[in-house]
Amino acid sequence: MGNNSSTPEVGKGATLLSYSDRHPAEVLEVSADGKRCVIREMNHKAKANAEGMGHQDWELTPNPDGYKRTLLYRNGAWREVIENVVFEPIFSDQFKTTTDLWIRCGELGLYDDNNDLKLVKGFTKVTRIYPKVNILFGRAEYHYDWEF
Secondary structure, three states: OOOOOOOOOOEEEEEEEEOOOOEEEEEEEEEOOEEEEEEEEOOEOOOOOOOOOOOOOOOEEEOOOOOEEEEEEEEEEEEEEEEEEEEEEHHHHHOOOHHHHHHHHHOOEEEEEOOOOOOOOOEEEEEEEEEEOOOOOOOOOOOOOOOO
């Protein structure tokens, strides 16, 4: 089901497929060529008439604060675009231990208030990874596998 030919459309739903669960999202943006889109995860809660453990009666609602993902169709699959700030090798290679590196980073103010690396020329850089995402466009569904 994850290797499908569905295409994203703005305003339509999307379903992120994991091993046995499904998670709802809505499509916010789609590029002109249809190979890049932005989705946002939706809220879900049991409907008032849901009957105990094992039910699959869920109410889905938009979540303006939901996690947004940028997806790219690349190498025959939908992939999430994830950007990470990492150390420049020329900076990090000069330290013998990770502790020495962390101490120096603190002295230089390379971490923000959340303890994430800041982007600082000469010390850090942005890298991108593209992990595969199993997704079905056209409908938003939530399914919880009660067996796990």
